[in-house]
Amino acid sequence: MSTINFSAKEINFKIVYYGPGLSGKTTNLKRIYDQVPGESKGEMVSLATEDERTLFFDFLPLDLGKVNGFKTRFHLYTVPGQVFYNSSRKLILRGVDGIVFVADSAPNRLRANAESLRNLRDNLTEYNLKLSEIPYVIQLNKRDLPDALPVPMIKQVLDPKNSVEMFEAVASEFKGVFEPLRAVSKLVLERVQQRA
């Protein structure tokens, strides 16, 4: 649930990038950091292993700007994708307002995508949350792979009801990186207004 800080006049939202290991969650944040102008971003923090795998999380604060005197801020997080870091993933989901699920288009990662999505649902349950009730979009990353799975095939596995916005991306080349972030941010803000 979003946090409002009356003293600092800030409304803060937490967006989490979730997905299987090596699907490109950290790459998304790095590209966002590269592309967002200096005055709109804070420091990026990465807690990673020596071989640059996410150990706990990556963190990037973004300032959207002021509306009605209140600064609107998004805190972006990634989770560690590797299966055995589930305790860390659970902790990062605390207070989540929106989720970008980063799926891997490689044929041998279809099952990992599905398992990660199931893991996301399970972890949200620990906070009494349902994925269907949280602003949520899917990014299909690595579309430049020569053997990338067809979009309908991945969609059939991750979103058979066709209820979630999906974006094709090559995050390493900054293709399709801003679009899912913009979409999930919009959903998060709409939700605040709906609740008002």
Place this chain on the structure above:
Amino acid sequence: MTRLKTPIRRTTSVSYSAVTSQGRAEIAIVESQIFMGSVIFDVQNSNSGAILQPMLEPSLDLYGETFTKVDALLNDLLTKSHARYTIIIDLKGFVLMHSRALWAPKPPSLDSLATLIASNYSANTAIAKLFGEPGFKEMVQQGNEVGTYVEEIGEKALLVTVFDSSAALGRVKLFTRKAVDHIKQVLSESTDEVPQVEFDQNWSDSTEALLDGLFGSGE
């Protein structure tokens, strides 16, 4: 205007209704992830009928006179403990308020500090639970020059005291604990009105324009 205030339990999906002078309004709280505390809704009347205004989630009720009093307590803590900075953060890693000693160097990014401390606190609590403990009693880090000491403010927030070698750890602990007690007391006695924030169409349009400005229009 009618104010409804109700405690939230962790697992509930509940609804409440209120009758205002202009008619009946119903409130549904579908997701409740606050562990303890309350959520406040204001029921206002307008031409289009009753408007329910959820106040999002103030992590601590820090505004008005309460804010001023807590700010004074943070400054008092700095003076008495000889610490560099005192920061109140919520458990999601957002900075709620902070204070800096006049002599202290510029602090590092408070967003980064708050996120790392909140995550560290969560990880430590998870470790404690592995051993059947509700949590660890102390969270202190000491480097060659700088250290941090963290105390819980109830179940929603943390008070972080950042100190250096000019301050004794025992003194930092003592005055941080005292400050937490005083802050809890101020919060419990607070009668401040919750400030209003308008989430109207104008707010929606403006935030969308800002999104377009930062990320492109997506078209």
